[in-house]
Amino acid sequence: MVSWLFRRRVLSPAVWGILQGKKDPSWLQLEQKTGCLNRVFVTVRQHTSTSRSNKFDVTDLTRPHTWYPTARRKSRKVVLHVGPTNSGKTHGALKQLQLSSSGIYCGPLRLLAWEVAKRLNKAKVPCDLITGQEKDEVEGAKHKSVTVEMADVTSEYHCAVIDEIQMLGCMTRGYSFTRALLGLAADELHLCGDAAAVPLVQELLKVTGDVVKVQYYDRLSPLVPLKVPLGPFKNIRTGDCIVAFSRYEIYKLKRYIEKDGKHLCSVVYGSLPPETRTRQATMFNDVNSEFDVLVSSDAIGMGLNLNISRIIFSTMKKFDGIEMRELIVPEIKQIAGRAGRYGSKYPVGEVTCIHADDLPLLHSSINAPSPILERAGLFPTFDLFFMYSRLRPGYGLQHIMEYFVENAKLSDNYFITDCENLLKIAAVLDHLPLSLHDKYLFCMSPTEMDDEIVSQGLTQFAQNYAERGIVHLREIFTPGMLQVPETHTKMKELESIHKVLDLYVWLSYRLEDAFPDRDMAASQREICSMLIEEFLERLGWQKPSHRKLLLRRSSMSQLSGEVQLNPR
Ligand SMILES: Nc1ncnc2c1ncn2[C@@H]1O[C@H](COP(=O)(O)OP(=O)(O)OP(=O)(O)O)[C@@H](O)[C@H]1O
Numbered sequence: 084m085v086s087w088l089f090r091r092r093v094l095s096p097a098v099w100g101i102l103q104g105k106k107d108p109s110w111l112q113l114e115q116k117t118g119c120l121n122r123v124f125v126t127v128r129q130h131t132s133t134s135r136s137n138k139f140d141v142t143d144l145t146r147p148h149t150w151y152p153t154a155r156r157k158s159r160k161v162v163l164h165v166g167p168t169n170s171g172k173t174h175g176a177l178k179q180l181q182l183s184s185s186g187i188y189c190g191p192l193r194l195l196a197w198e199v200a201k202r203l204n205k206a207k208v209p210c211d212l213i214t215g216q217e218k219d220e221v222e223g224a225k226h227k228s229v230t231v232e233m234a235d236v237t238s239e240y241h242c243a244v245i246d247e248i249q250m251l252g253c254m255t256r257g258y259s260f261t262r263a264l265l266g267l268a269a270d271e272l273h274l275c276g277d278a279a280a281v282p283l284v285q286e287l288l289k290v291t292g293d294v295v296k297v298q299y300y301d302r303l304s305p306l307v308p309l310k311v312p313l314g315p316f317k318n319i320r321t322g323d324c325i326v327a328f329s330r331y332e333i334y335k336l337k338r339y340i341e342k343d344g345k346h347l348c349s350v351v352y353g354s355l356p357p358e359t360r361t362r363q364a365t366m367f368n369d370v371n372s373e374f375d376v377l378v379s380s381d382a383i384g385m386g387l388n389l390n391i392s393r394i395i396f397s398t399m400k401k402f403d404g405i406e407m408r409e410l411i412v413p414e415i416k417q418i419a420g421r422a423g424r425y426g427s428k429y430p431v432g433e434v435t436c437i438h439a440d441d442l443p444l445l446h447s448s449i450n451a452p453s454p455i456l457e458r459a460g461l462f463p464t465f466d467l468f469f470m471y472s473r474l475r476p477g478y479g480l481q482h483i484m485e486y487f488v489e490n491a492k493l494s495d496n497y498f499i500t501d502c503e504n505l506l507k508i509a510a511v512l513d514h515l516p517l518s519l520h521d522k523y524l525f526c527m528s529p530t531e532m533d534d535e536i537v538s539q540g541l542t543q544f545a546q547n548y549a550e551r552g553i554v555h556l557r558e559i560f561t562p563g564m565l566q567v568p569e570t571h572t573k574m575k576e577l578e579s580i581h582k583v584l585d586l587y588v589w590l591s592y593r594l595e596d597a598f599p600d601r602d603m604a605a606s607q608r609e610i611c612s613m614l615i616e617e618f619l620e621r622l623g624w625q626k627p628s629h630r631k632l633l634l635r636r637s638s639m640s641q642l643s644g645e646v647q648l649n650p651r
């Protein structure tokens with residue numbers, strides 16, 4: 084029956100391959116073929132229920148390398164650039180990217196994608212910038228700088244770079260790195276990161292026929308772990324970065340340090356908008372700015388170019404979402420490695436702690452090797468969910484995901500990434516009349532369900548989309564109504580609103596007709612981050628200079644007409 088369907092061209096060669104166990108479901112572009120496949124799978128289901136010859140198992144994820152036929156047609160030359168932080172790994176890979184006729188850079192953060200696009204364009208290599216929330220196309224560009232989730236695994240490139248490759252072991256985002264590693268169809272593939280990823284990458288690529296070479300790097304400038312702790316805050320000096328792991332602690336430290344009137348602190352933490360993080364970092368880096376000390380979370384671990392002289396850990400413990408635990412070796416090295424960046428104002432980096440009790444852990448970790456990565460993240464593609472849903476009509480996405488998590492067959496080198504957040508989104512969506520594809524799309528959006536405002540935003544968008552097919556955005560920040568937050572609670576709310584606006588922009592790139600107000604969302608988002616930055620400046624011990632305030636007012640006015648900032 085199935086072969087009859089194939090001969091009659093009802094089944095495409097790809098589907099035929101899958102049913103024969105030869106090809107992988109990712110060969111299908113199900114998004115475009117859903118109608119046709121509905122018919123096919125009804126037929127296949129009827130067929131499989133009566134025949135034992137068909138062995139296709141949708142939960143079999145043991146051969147993920149076969150999901151990427153374009154890459155498998157190439158024999159890729161893979162170079163692993165590994166070494167400590169600040170050793171020139173990314174620089175080495177980018178040099179190859181710049182020299183190639185076409186290429187793609189895949190980074191773990193928008194900040195890194197921005198930096199690389201800027202660098203290539205400056206070097207007269209036209210480069211597009213593509214992240215989940217933005218698409219800046221440059222005329223004649225044959226290069227792209229993207230966030231790893233946006234890696235295009237269907238086009239061919241001469242050269243591809245994946246930065247921070249050790250993140251393929253990340254519990255939540257690992258699968259995006261695995262997808263890029265297995266799927267990028269490039270003649271040369273450059274992977275940058277920690278040496279801990281080498282054995283795993285070599286193992287994963289044994290089955291792909293790629294040629295793998297390892298290039299080791301040494302740190303370009305020294306990093307000195309100090310024998311003495313910081314002691315009192317009066318010992319803080321220009322160029323210091325104090326690291327803390329909660330928003331509350333960050334603001335507390337900022338207040339303590341600024342109390343004496345000697346320093347002003349920039350702050351960087353994960354839930355600040357990325358553009359705010361960049362601007363805070365720029366102020367800290369700028370020798371002419373009054374902000375000469377940085378207080379930061381581990382969000383500085385990747386992605387920002389900082390002129391840090393000394394890293395000071397305020398604690399060696401952090402809450403990881405489940406429990407309070409000690410920092411692990413890779414975290415300590417990654418954060419400490421930000422001091423004394425090669426080519427910066429401080430050629431020698433130093434690292435210490437506020438408390439003497441924390442020094443032994445710092446010293447024992449700083450030169451210790453990171454534990455070898457054993458497994459890479461994997462997550463079923465939409466195609467597999469779709470096929471399973473055809474076999475179990477009526478099951479919601481949450482159930483399907485749970486089924487895969489419990490029953491997926493994996494080889495020893497892989498684990499299924501943590502999908503707790505996705506399950507929470509799916510639980511909301513399953514109550515709405517949405518197609519499986521739409522539900523999957525919303526699930527993949529950058530939505531943190533633990534943030535109540537963000538979770539409400541997603542629910543509202545999905546509800547309106549399901550009911551009306553179109554989602555308009557209401558202007559939140561209107562001229563004359565702009566309020567710089569006066570309390571930390573209001574500030575936190577603003578950070579969440581920024582994420583909701585970001586989510587709208589993300590959806591507008593995927594459901595263009597249904598989310599038509601992208602420009603408004605983007606300009607509202609910009610106003611939101613400006614209010615956030617105004618709050619950060621007002622926390623300082625002295626008034627921002629008159630010039631700075633005027634500049635800020637004029638750029639806000641350009642965005643939203645007449646604007647009234649709250650008087651200080
Ligand atoms: N050969 C070089 N010539 C000039 N500058 C360099 C060279 N190598 C590295 N750099 C500069 O040194 C800094 C650190 O390099 P890079 O970012 O490549 O390090 P990395 O090993 O990737 O660090 P990390 O692990 O933190 O990502 C960057 O500012 C980079 O531009």
Ligand SMILES: [Mg+2]
Nearest residue numbers: 172173246275
């Ligand atoms: Mg790097």
